Amino acid sequence: MLFLVRLPIDPGGRFAIAAILRYLILVIGFVLAFGMIGIHWSQIQWLAAAITVGLGFGLQEIFANFVSGLIILFERPIRIGDTVTVGEVSGTVGRIQIRATTIVGWDRKELVIPNKEFVTGKVINWTLSDSVLRISIPVGIAYGSDTTLADTLLRKVAEEHPFVLRDPAPTVLFKEFGESSLNFELFVFVGQLKHIMPIRNDLHRAIDTEFRNAGIEIAFPQRDIHIRSIKKALPIIDQCQAPPTM
Secondary structure, eight states: OHHHHTSSOOHHHHHHHHHHHHHHHHHHHHHHHHHHTTOOHHHHHHHHHHHHHHHHHHTHHHHHHHHHHHHHHHHOSSOTTOEEEETTEEEEEEEEOSSEEEEEETTSOEEEEEHHHHHHSOEEETTSSOOOEEEEEEEEEOTTSOHHHHHHHHHHHHHHOTTBOSSSOOEEEEEEEOSSSEEEEEEEEESOGGGHHHHHHHHHHHHHHHHHHHTOOBOOOOOOOOOOSOOSOOOOOOTTSOOOOO
């Protein structure tokens, strides 16, 4: 580990190299130990093959996770410190072991996931090759609002935030004429995953403030109800009157 620290390798690479070397040292140690007590490979190879086949049938999942752990260490689809999503679980990779990988969730719970899930399942690695991520913020404004002004204010809010990247630049799209609103979407790029939630919160507040000051109403669902099945007028009942007594 002291030697690896001096090399230009990221922490995940150092962990993978150290783990592989650890397993190699254990295997070599067992071979040398058996040789010193007079047991050679030629004498036990058939026994080892039989045991391996028996364990392979009886402990298929454990062997699958073992091989998957080796694949993860060699191919490195995930590394220590990466932020990943496996199914409905999201968090930071804390440890990669030979059978399972530990993910530390956002609420600091440690989730132990079998390595097989990372090899055969769908995994999202948010920080594998690039830490730049995009945030999309949908905004719906009322019909009759000034769409050009809304576009300008959205761009202004994004460009004034210190953590929003200038390259790629923020983008505003007038997406569609919705049922109750004119739908816009603001796209911004951030440099680190940890900035996503604070930036989203800041942009929501800033958009609300700017739209209020400019007199642009953020729309809410509205419905017009037409009753066609009642053939005669309904009486209007004053709810303040007491109900009739029997």
